Amino acid sequence: xxxxxxxxxxxxxxxxxxxxxxxxxxxxxxxxxxxxxxxxxxxxxxxxxxxxxxxxxxxxxxxxxxxxxxxxxxxxxxxxxxxxxxxxxxxxxxxxxxxxxxxxxxxxxxxxxxxxxxxxxxxxxxxxxxxxxxxxxxxxxxxxxxxxxxxxxxxxxxxxxxxxxxxxxxxxxxxxxxxxxxxxxxxxxxxxxxxxxxxxxxxxxxxxxxxxxxxxxxxxxxxxxxxxxxxxxxxxxxxxxxxxxxxxxxxxxxxx
Numbered sequence: 001x002x003x004x005x006x007x008x009x010x011x012x013x014x015x016x017x018x019x020x021x022x023x024x025x026x027x028x029x030x031x032x033x034x035x036x037x038x039x040x041x042x043x044x045x046x047x048x049x050x051x052x053x054x055x056x057x058x059x060x061x062x063x064x065x066x067x068x069x070x071x072x073x074x075x076x077x078x079x080x081x082x083x084x085x086x087x088x089x090x091x092x093x094x095x096x097x098x099x100x101x102x103x104x105x106x107x108x109x110x111x112x113x114x115x116x117x118x119x120x121x122x123x124x125x126x127x128x129x130x131x132x133x134x135x136x137x138x139x140x141x142x143x144x145x146x147x148x149x150x151x152x153x154x155x156x157x158x159x160x161x162x163x164x165x166x167x168x169x170x171x172x173x174x175x176x177x178x179x180x181x182x183x184x185x186x187x188x189x190x191x192x193x194x195x196x197x198x199x200x201x202x203x204x205x206x207x208x209x210x211x212x213x214x215x216x217x218x219x220x221x222x223x224x225x226x227x228x229x230x231x232x233x234x235x236x237x238x239x240x241x242x243x244x245x246x247x248x249x250x251x252x253x254x255x256x
Contacts, residue, residue, distance in 0.1 A: 039112035
């Protein structure tokens with residue numbers, strides 16, 4: 001029999017931990033996005049050393065599991081005395097900040113590759129047209145390169161954002177009490193795994209649904225110029241053929 005009282009109490013406790021999950025997501029998404037811009041700039045650089053460094057970064061953080069990266073940051077670096085005496089120790093000793101850093105470093109590797117794919121998808125003729133019109137590098141980037149690259153990269157980036165929401169659940173393994181961490185605490189006290197994880201799954205499902213809709217609206221606005229125009233607008237903008245003095249009749253048909 002379904003225990004609605006237990007389900008409602010569990011849902012309230014998990015919702016109380018939702019701000020922690022959202023904080024992990026938005027912080028790592030923002031930090032990872034800024035870091036990805038740096039990485040992709042190095043990746044497309046003509047300097048081979050910078051380009052190879054960016055390639056190595058992407059290979060490491062895309063090729064190794066996020067759980068291992070988080071464990072190495074939180075449990076591994078703290079074993080070194082030089083790290084504990086450095087300026088970075090206040091960040092690395094905090095479970096929350098360490099989880100944000102691990103998530104940001106990992107998503108930056110994926111996001112940089114997504115942005116690079118968007119840049120490579122830009123038709124070269126549009127860049128040449130902007131340069132022929134005398135656009136500066138900044139104007140060319142702001143008006144042509146960035147909007148087109150964003151439109152091409154947005155579908156893949158929305159998938160990365162959804163994966164990042166689900167990846168925040170790993171922060172519970174470094175004692176960050178987000179939705180998953182609180183769910184594990186409730187299971188340890190009640191041994192009711194199914195009900196608790198179903199409630200947690202519903203919360204993550206709702207978050208991802210909202211995120212998908214937001215990205216869909218964003219993508220629709222970026223692709224507004226590609227929508228077919230209404231028939232009335234096309235009729236108004238279609239040029240009227242010049243009057244040939246034949247009263248609208250085809251002179252060729254009249255001759256036959």
